[in-house]
Amino acid sequence: MQRVKVLILGGSSEASGLVALLAQEDRFALTLSLAGRTRRPLLPDVPCRVGGFGGVPGLRHYLEEEKIGALVDATHPFAAQMSQHAAQAAGMSGVPLIAIRRPPWIAGPGDRWTMVADMREAAAALGTRPRRVFLTVGRQELAPFRAAPQHDYVIRSIDPPPPQSLPPCARVIAARGPFAVEAERALLAELGIAVIVTKNSGGEATAGKLAAARALGLEMVMVARPPLPDVAAAVAGAAAARDWLIGHVGLAHDTAVVARGV
Ligand SMILES: NC(=O)c1ccc[n+]([C@@H]2O[C@H](COP(=O)([O-])OP(=O)(O)OC[C@H]3O[C@@H](n4cnc5c(N)ncnc54)[C@H](OP(=O)(O)O)[C@@H]3O)[C@@H](O)[C@H]2O)c1
The missing domain is CATH 3.40.50.720 (NAD(P)-binding Rossmann-like Domain)
Structure with missing residues (x-):
């Protein structure tokens, strides 16, 4: 056949x-x-x-x-x-x-999302005051965050980003999903994260951070999808x-x- x-x-x-x-x-x-x-x-x-x-x-x-x-x-x-x-x-x-x-993911009660159109807007949305940022946008789109060097970044990606692409104050966690809610919550609390930046990827595998952020009352900067x-x-x-x-x-x-x- x-x-x-x-x-x-x-x-x-x-x-x-x-x-x-x-x-x-x-x-x-x-x-x-x-x-x-x-x-x-x-x-x-x-x-x-x-x-x-x-x-x-x-x-x-x-x-x-x-x-x-x-x-x-x-x-x-x-x-x-x-x-x-x-x-x-x-x-x-x-x-x-x-x-x-x-x-896509949709914000629900208790979510503190700032919606942005792209990574440049995401970096700007972090504001001028230094904050500890959990950056989960992959390793290819870090350049706009080099223009916001006042923040302290924790970057999670499957493969580590090239060192030259990192903002000045950054540490890297190389990890592959799926990520469970409880583990995400513990990680965010342990790291002292104030704000999370993520793409609106949707799906279950990386959604744990959304519930964890809600539980901890953390702000999320949500990058909208391209057309x-x-x-x-x-x-x-x-x-x-x-x-x-x-x-x-x-x-x-x-x-x-x-x-x-x-
Ligand atoms: N962007 C993300 O946030 C993200 C997250 C997780 C996984 N991924 C996966 O990573 C891959 C690359 O993502 P991207 O955002 O760089 O893609 P993209 O910007 O849409 O594509 C750039 C180029 O990469 C090649 N390409 C992309 N996906 C391919 C595939 N499945 N098989 C063969 N060639 C492919 C094509 O090259 P040619 O023009 O030479 O054919 C395409 O023009 C995708 O397959 C995507 O599913 C992306």
């Missing part, structure tokens, strides 16, 4: 979750694609490719050359460029696209993406197999 080739653009828990959910579906042949930002990524037991495609033309070429039957945009909500490229390349090559759009392309098919999680793939690609494939009498 010829299987439908599915390319999953990953770098998120949804991508890993989808790979796990599709492991038993022998109608699909999966390839997981990673940008290559993390030094030791957790790789699932499916073929993986690592590194950029070379923009929209490169991705289009890959989709056509590899005869990809469906593309899944399961990138992180802040990976807006890759999502744009996926929408454009899929449209040009006629490959069905499903995007997993993880719902993502409108796509015809978007779902909130891995299970819905699996259902879509089975319904839109897998069933068509099954029908073709039956029609051919395979």
